[in-house]
Amino acid sequence: MLAKGQTVIQLMERLAPKHLAVPDDRIGLQLGSLQKEITHVLVALDVTDEVVEEAIRIGANLIIAHHAIMFRPVKSLSTDTPMGKLYEKLIKNDIAVYIAHTNLDVAEGGINDWMAEALGIESKESLEDVHTDQLYKLAVFVPRTHHEQVLQAILEAGAGSIGQYSKCSFNTEGTGTFVPGEGTQPFIGAQGHMERVEEMRIETLVPQSLRSKVIQAMLKAHPYEEVAYDLYAVDLKGRTLGLGRLGPLTEPKTLAELAQVVKAQFNVPQVRVVGDLNKKIKKAAVLGGSGSRYVLTARFKGADVIVTGDIDYHTAHDALMAGMCIIDPGHNIEKIMKPKTADWLRAQLSDQRYETKVTASGVDTEVFRFL
Template structure:
């Protein structure tokens, strides 16, 4: 197994949950410490407080990955006689770094909202509110006919040409290529200083921005020419919509009362707040971890019968009633589902890369509320 540092761990994490997914001005990324230290153990937590830092010290974790940024608003001071300052002091003294993945982890496939939808057993899920659409590109490359299949296969294996449920999609036209190798060239076809005419294929494939570098590398590696002629065009179409919240359907409909009990059981909370007619039949469910007050209209536009979200405001609850949208509020802390989710995902990714790094779930309960 390969020894790794924090940079390599976070680079791998951001391949899954990139910063581009985060909403504007969300304070994500490295907040405390540095990433150039060897990292054998990472602690995953929903929130960071002094008890969580003590846990990291006890377990020997040099890096903490948290969902909620410990520095969410501008700090006016770091006083070590106060809890927050004391927490930062411990991190610095014990070389513990803190990395925050907030709304980017909400948006990421397999992130917070997908985990919540999975726990609530929702089917036919889709994004509730699109926040990021990936640019789509077309690559056109000129290849000698003798090597067209080799290059086409390399492009497909790198992920280019995937359209919906179809893979390896491409278009080709045959034409005539002309070039004259210079004196310092090492041509695959032709001789230095002599004009050459070659039958070539122009191969066209589409690909999302996220794999552009990978596809380009695969194409150049497979191409026989010393200098590859190709073009990239950004298209008007976009692909791979990502966003906040998920909307899906229950296997069977149930009353709002029974669904609220189901949410309590599945999310392991002692109580939920409910808005709506408890006897109404519901089936289409929208879910968004954390504070979802701004998204009641998005849930309604998607045709949801119920919106499951936290921190519901009094006046927003009235707005939901006026819209005919029921709401189940299990609290903000249900986002703790990300702890085990991140541990599983990163353990798998590190194993695939051969990284010697252990991910451990925090045992600290950071729910601030008590229910009586």
């Protein structure tokens, strides 16, 4: 069975929820339709003419990319222009394009985490916070006979995390009363008669990002026709996610040694380096894409070096004066998302027994060449 386009994207958004994107980022469906069966997904960093030809060659009818094809507003759609020809080719071959950009950067287990792991960065924290989960208190009343069933369903759906503790809840006994009305089909009792039932009150915390999932799991596991529960916001904050990652290296290295690791891990021919090559690097920061504005932030947070792309001349001088090292392997190192995203999505589709194929693009979209 092939997965519908909407199903593929629902799975993709488990990895990179749209609410994690920075404001005004160009994410989501940018071209085509998801109201169709998807035979083959091509995961790409950029959507170029070569990538579209690759999609046509392998029979892919959905491209999931990191960089938008419509980054600036489109005022006209002339097929005489290079971009117009690209859009025309996609439409004629019924290939939809979906973008996961800063939401995939920010996501736990997304691009910046993959990059940090490749460099051996431990105990990762964000360089700049983007999203903090609002927490809600959930209280639900359950007959004692089904207490454990409902409790486990709620906790397995992700409720009950407090700091580094998981599956936290508070459970109290009590007596519930109700009168089933006309037309009801009560699990316990009869229409028109007051019922007194030994019940448990389950209380736990639910992050906003998992609110719908937890409620659905609770309702599915609960035996009652009408479930009595409260859900209200509390003055507490859940986990915070953001751009970039920062932490100590598993093994300290000199700047020169770390530069070689960067070249090997991200498969780049050379890197630009700012700083003393013999300096010992104990704590490192990494940020996919353009990171000039985060150099001094990384320094303020205690990093000895930041690994990021698109560093300009004046930012490099400012970093040098501040005693901050930089390794610039270019913007294109975000290509790490291709195999990682493809592997993740392929596993999700397989778990649900879909036959939709997923392929990481083999096209090199690096625009710079080193001579």
